[in-house]
Amino acid sequence: MTETPSITLGEPEGVDTHHTRTRQWEGKRKRALVLVGSALLQLPIWGFAMTYGVFQEYYSSNWTLRGSQTVTGIIGTTANGVMYLSMPFLFALFTKRWAHHRQKAALCGAALASANFLLSSFSTHVWHLVATQGVLAALGCSLVYSPMTLSLGEWFNTSNRAMAYGVVLSCKNVVGSTCPFLVRALLDHYSFRVTLRAWAAITAGVGILAIFLVPTHPSSLSSARMNRGGPVxxxxxxxxxxxxxxxxxxxxxxxxxxxxxxxxxxxxxxxxxxxxxxxxxxxxxxxxxxxxxxxxxxxxxxxxxxxxxxxxxxxxxxxxxxxxxxxxxxxxxxxxxxxxxxxxxxxxxxxxxxxxxxxxxxxxxxxxxxxxxxxxxxxxxxxxxxxxxxxxxxxxxxxxxxxxxxxxxxxxxxxxxxxxxxxxxxxxxxxxxxxxxxxxxxxxxxxxxxxxxxxxxxxxxxxxxxxxxx
Missing domain, CATH: 1.20.1250.20 (MFS general substrate transporter like domains)
Incomplete structure (x- = not known):
């Protein structure tokens, strides 16, 4: 007995293949945008902390604030320290349960960092710099880094993850290699107050643009809905x-x-x-x-x-x-x-x-x-x-x-x-x-x-x- 071939009614043959290719292309495009956004975020996140030595040298020869100039030596290390110290808590917070708030949190972080860089430009005492640059702006940068890094790892959850992290790490070091000359040029032509205001604008502009390029992965959103109690x-x-x-x-x-x-x-x-x-x-x-x-x-x-x-x-x-x-x-x-x-x-x-x-x-x-x-x-x-x-x-x-x-x-x-x-x-x-x-x-x-x-x-x-x- 000859088997009668089955006939599928509905969309013409080849449509499913077309949809599959379209979805694959869309997935690659989203991952590319996520990678670009993550790379751009290295500038507002790490630019100040990796370049602070230039500010420290400027303060040593152009001191105009009240208080001991030697205290400025703790600003750069404090900024790095506050960022790293907050990461265990922020990673745990935004892993699953609060995953749907990642972009909002990152936007708040960019606003917090930018606002405090701007406030630091009006400093009259050295402790103003410590509080705004070393603590509050660093908290803002960490609030950008932690949720966005989690999203990057989820969008590249295959063998390409190492490549993605490598690209982002390279961009971080590019920031640390080029920003010193940018800051040096601004300090030479303008005061440190104008330089800080320019950095505040860079932090807000680049940060907000890049954050919208890194959405939360759908798998994390669905997991958050299914597990409201959070992972143990x-x-x-x-x-x-x-x-x-x-x-x-x-x-x-x-x-x-x-x-x-x-x-x-x-x-x-x-x-x-x-x-x-x-x-x-x-x-x-x-x-x-x-x-x-x-x-x-x-x-x-x-x-x-x-x-x-x-x-x-x-x-x-x-x-x-x-x-x-x-x-x-x-x-x-x-x-x-x-x-x-x-x-x-x-x-x-x-x-x-x-x-x-x-x-x-x-x-x-x-x-x-x-x-x-x-x-x-x-x-x-x-x-x-x-x-x-x-x-x-x-x-x-x-x-x-x-x-x-x-x-x-x-x-x-x-x-x-x-x-x-x-x-x-x-x-x-x-x-x-x-x-x-x-x-x-x-x-x-x-x-x-x-x-x-x-x-x-x-x-x-x-x-x-x-x-x-x-």
Whole structure:
């Protein structure tokens, strides 16, 4: 018996294929717009924090406010610290339950940041700058970053996610490399008040435009409607020492990482007597290597075994502690050998400062890229104990630890600079400083190297465990 072919009534043949292709094209277009929007957001989110060293150098030679000028040294590190400290809470808040409020929250964040940059231009006392730039504007930037980063990860939830994050990270470093010259030009031609008002306009204009390009993914919206109570976060990992070891290491490394971002420009101009253009170039060179180092240390972190301990395709394998130690030790040696040995004679320190900016920017700038290996290790630990784990919360907590480090480094930097000024003046009266260690920045240089080195103490902890000393 011959089978009669079935006939489907309705749309002509080929229409379904056309609709499928249309939906695929629409999906690609939306993802492209999300990627463009996320890339543009790096300017209002990170532009001020990564460029603050230029403002710090300007304040040191053009001080017109009431209060101690040295207090400005905590603004940049506080801004970074507040942003990172708020991330664990904001990531948890906007993951599912409040996912439908992401764009509204980001718009409020852009408005908050822009308004406080504008208010800071009317400052008459140094604490006005700390409150508006270091705290309130930073909160606004974090309120933009957290929900928008969650949406980016959901729109690129396949193998393209790494590519998307790589593009956005590269744009962040592009911002850190180009904004110093933009800010320097504005400060040279106008006052810092006009510059801050211009930055407020940039934050509002670019931020609002980019936020509308990054809508919340439909899957997150439907999940929020189905689960009004919010996801239950497993906290079993807090019973194990591993999370505390890496959190302390992150705090220590971050405390030193923020110091050069704040003081390198001022050091180059005051100690080595470089021009403003050369000093600004150093900050640019500090940020450029982060593009390559993030990929490099991320690759090294991926060489470790997978969560189920199955072999990887890499020709070698490095533990997370070994990779973090590489970043930490490289940063410490860079600070001690290049920054610390910079000659204070006019124009003679440029070469070493360039080496310091590039090498420290590479090793320290790639430290957060090692967190992928750290999270893999924490996942393996959870598997061994048959416990659930939320990798998003782990990532948020590591960001929080980074924030504590930034704030701590900024608070410690001010008294260290005062101690260095007292010691440096005594040395100058006797024979004059010869290297960076002999200047008022000497204690800062030593602190930067020490805190960076202790960022890799997880390796020492692992060795002592092997020797049964713990």
């Amino acid at each position: 976060i497993p906290w079993h990992f807090l019973r194990h020492r591993t999370i505390y070891i890496y959190s302390v290491a992150t705090v220590l490394q971050s405390a030193g990482y923020g110091i050069p971002q704040t003081y390198l420009n001022t050091y180059a101009k005051e100690v080595t007597l470089l021009s403003e253009t050369s000093a600004t170039l150093l900050l640019t060179l500090f940020n450029i290597p982060g593009i390559a180092s993030s990929s490099f240390f991320g690759y090294l972190s991926n060489t470790a075994t997978t969560t189920d301990n199955s072999p990887t395709s890499f020709p070698f394998s490095l533990s997370a502690t070994a990779v973090t130690a590489m970043s930490a030790i490289g940063s410490a040696l860079s600070a001690w050998l290049f920054w610390g040995l910079t000659s204070s004679q006019r124009g003679s320190g440029m070469a070493l400062l360039v080496l310091f900016s590039v090498s420290f920017g590479f090793f320290a700038g790639g430290y957060s890229a090692t967190w992928g290996g750290v999270i893999n290790e924490l996942e393996r630990e959870a598997v061994r104990h048959n416990e659930p784990v939320d990798t998003g919360m782990l990532y948020g907590l590591l960001n929080g630890a980074r924030g504590i480090g930034y704030v701590s480094g900024g608070l410690v930097g001010v008294p260290l600079l005062k101690v260095g000024a007292a010691v440096g003046s005594g040395l100058t009266a006797v024979e004059g400083p010869r290297f960076g260690y002999g200047t008022s920045y000497g204690p800062l240089i030593i602190f930067t190297g020490l805190s960076s080195a202790f960022g890799g103490w997880g390796l020492l902890w692992k060795w002592t465990r092997l020797l049964h000393l713990l």
